[in-house]
Amino acid sequence: MNDATRSGGTGRDLRLDLFRGMANWAIFLDHVPNNVVAWLTMRNYGFSDAAELFVFVSGFTVAFVYSKTLRAKGPLAAAAGILGRVWQIYVAYVLLFVFYVVAVGYVAQRYGHAHLLDEYNIRSLIADPVEFLKHGLLLEYRPLNLDVLPLYIVLMAPFPLVLWSLTKAPGVTLAGSVILYAVARSFGWNLPGYPSGYWYFNPFAWQLLFVIGAWCAVVDRGTLDRTLRSGIVLPLALVVVVLSAIVMLAPLTGNGWLLPAKLHLLFPMNDKTNLAPYRIAHFLALAIIVARIVPENAPALAWPVWRPLIVSGQHSLEVFCAGTFFAAVAYFALDLVDGSVRSQFVVSAAGICAMVAVAYFRKWSKENKARPAIAR
Numbered sequence: 210m211n212d213a214t215r216s217g218g219t220g221r222d223l224r225l226d227l228f229r230g231m232a233n234w235a236i237f238l239d240h241v242p243n244n245v246v247a248w249l250t251m252r253n254y255g256f257s258d259a260a261e262l263f264v265f266v267s268g269f270t271v272a273f274v275y276s277k278t279l280r281a282k283g284p285l286a287a288a289a290g291i292l293g294r295v296w297q298i299y300v301a302y303v304l305l306f307v308f309y310v311v312a313v314g315y316v317a318q319r320y321g322h323a324h325l326l327d328e329y330n331i332r333s334l335i336a337d338p339v340e341f342l343k344h345g346l347l348l349e350y351r352p353l354n355l356d357v358l359p360l361y362i363v364l365m366a367p368f369p370l371v372l373w374s375l376t377k378a379p380g381v382t383l384a385g386s387v388i389l390y391a392v393a394r395s396f397g398w399n400l401p402g403y404p405s406g407y408w409y410f411n412p413f414a415w416q417l418l419f420v421i422g423a424w425c426a427v428v429d430r431g432t433l434d435r436t437l438r439s440g441i442v443l444p445l446a447l448v449v450v451v452l453s454a455i456v457m458l459a460p461l462t463g464n465g466w467l468l469p470a471k472l473h474l475l476f477p478m479n480d481k482t483n484l485a486p487y488r489i490a491h492f493l494a495l496a497i498i499v500a501r502i503v504p505e506n507a508p509a510l511a512w513p514v515w516r517p518l519i520v521s522g523q524h525s526l527e528v529f530c531a532g533t534f535f536a537a538v539a540y541f542a543l544d545l546v547d548g549s550v551r552s553q554f555v556v557s558a559a560g561i562c563a564m565v566a567v568a569y570f571r572k573w574s575k576e577n578k579a580r581p582a583i584a585r
Contacts, residue, residue, distance in 0.1 A: 227510065240536035261489075272426035348362065389416065520565070527568070
């Protein structure tokens, strides 16, 4: 998640960093229950949300970076880099898992809020720690809100083969991903959870968005740009985004004329687990619109106001882990102390500031580590 892509004279495609940081902030806000500030996030105004953005950008970034390694040093070097990154993400997940469970368990027991054990799905872990920790290390058991990193690990693990295939036959590889997506949805394929159920993010479905992002990174950029700038693409994208907003907002307005019943039947449920096709369509439509509005070297990307988001995106793994933990802390504060609207704004702002602080600290530590020592 920390790898950069190249862009102009900056050395990075700041759009990827910007939107990856935006995804981290949105995931934090969405993970704080009953938080009015979460109305600022995209999930309220369309089918897709920050999870789609996170997965797509991650696929693009990994493919862009390691395709260069593959061309320069060969498939083994690229595979070693990707699998090394998988190990880093796994270690980060295990550390987050431990701190997260300890924090929830402590608050629940210290302040007598046993309901938190059920809300965060850790009561069984406390009752049988050895068995549940074993399945937690195997990514089968996950407390509430700890689903994204296991998905990313599973998508990254086979990616050396996917990347090799993308560089040889990008169209065929993308078609294979579409087929796997369709078959998984048709036959109900998913990975089992523990002690029951299945993964909240079905990897067999979500791999499609990851591969689409990777495909965009390796395909001929000129052909892709010409396709996106064809006359019908932008109007169609705008129609999808507007229709999605109407479907999501119509129930709140109470106006039946805004969304006729027959049209509403086309969207029986917003299936996030299996990544409903209209979620993919909505996200890609948004991506097309943003790509047209914000070109790769847009001067606005250098504005200081975007810098906290960009730095958060450049150190995404650390910021994501911190944001997941801070979301739990924010909920504890609202649940135990004060759940007023004012407090929701305060804890949301405090959490985002803490995430930005983590990002800048990580940036500072990397820069100091990379700087050679001055001989005395």
